[in-house]
Amino acid sequence: MREYDSETLHKVQSIELSILSDFIDLCNKYDLAYFGMAGTGIGALRHGGFIPWDDDIDVALPRNDYEKFLDLVAIEFGDKYEILNCETNSNYPLMSTRMILRGTKFREYALRNIDCNFGIFLDIYAFDNIPDDERLFKKQARDAFIWSKLLILRSVSHPVLPFGGVKGKIITLACVIAHSLLSFFNVSKTFLYKKCYEASTRFRDMNDSKRLDYLCDTTPYSNIINRKDVFPLCLRSFENLEMSFPNNLDNYLRGMYGDYMTLPPEEKRKNHYPYELDFGKWA
Known part of the structure; x- marks a missing residue:
């Protein structure tokens, strides 16, 4: 992890909080369910706000509310924010959405060669219905995972991996080969996105689904959350704001991280230190 100087990190966090404030206002205005995640x-439970070294905010909505929100941002905040995802720019290699403050620049090292207008952002994720039938779920998870990783490899030859050593070198080599083949055969980025979207939303009409998941993370199983642990949502303090979180946030976080209340060693602390940063008129 590269470290910010305290003034720069505080400025990034301050702008992200202002984006979050607008996000919350829009969700409340239109009665859209959202929740802080990961x-x-x-940060909310352990620090009452940002993890001290962190430089991003992660929020999620159930798929239907997520798609409503994306339509509403253009109507309510089109002059202030840009929505960046695979629908608005086929070069964007992730299945999440970024709500970007216009006039700013925030380009991460891992995405420095991607032809997108990256700026200071709020990370927004769609949580999808997953079936109770484990066989159907494993097929959905496998399909979404494979297509989402191919989408990344179509644009990025050396993705950030959560491990190193011999295993990391072998997987990095496989990623380089996959990227080269996808590029050589000019596989459509839009095609890869649509295949991943189909897998992720396969059970969107399953109204009695007991679980939700963001299927396109490092593994498709890390974000599984029981619907009863999400709803009803509860308000918690995050810095100077009140925002919604799953009602059983502890259970969700322990499923993802284990003992998340213990500070990780310095070598395992992560941020998104930028390759390019410009606050524009918001400096």
Whole structure:
């Protein structure tokens, strides 16, 4: 992890909080369900806000509310924010969405060669229905995982891996080969996105689904959450804001991280230190 100076990190966090504030206002105005997730949830419980070295905010919505939100941002905040995802720019290699503050730049090292207008952002994830039948779920998870990773490898030859050593070298080599083949055969990025979207939303009409998941993470199983642990949502403090979180946030986070209340050693602390950063008029 590369470290920010304290002034720069505080400025990044301050702008992200202003984006989050607008996000919350829009969700509340239109009665859209959202919740803080992952590191944002840890920050809320362990620190009352940001994890001290963290530089992003992660929020999620159930798929239907997620898609409504994307339509509403253009109507309500089109002059202030840009929505970046595979629908708005086929070069974007992730299945998440970024709500980007116009006039800023925030380009991560891993994405420095991607032809997208990256700026200071809020990370937004769609949580999809997953079936109770484990056989059907494993097929959905496998399909979404494979297509999402191929989407990344179509644009990125050396993705960030959660491990090193011999295993890391072997997988890096496999990624380089896959990237080369996808590029050589000019596999459509839009095609890869649509295949992943189909897998992720395969059970969107399953109204009695007991679980939700963001299927396109490092593994398709790390974000599984029981619907009863999400709803009803509860409000918690995050810095100077009140935002929604799953009602059983502890259970969700322990499923992802284990003992998340213990600070990780310095070598395992992560951020998104930028290759390019410009606050624009928001400096």
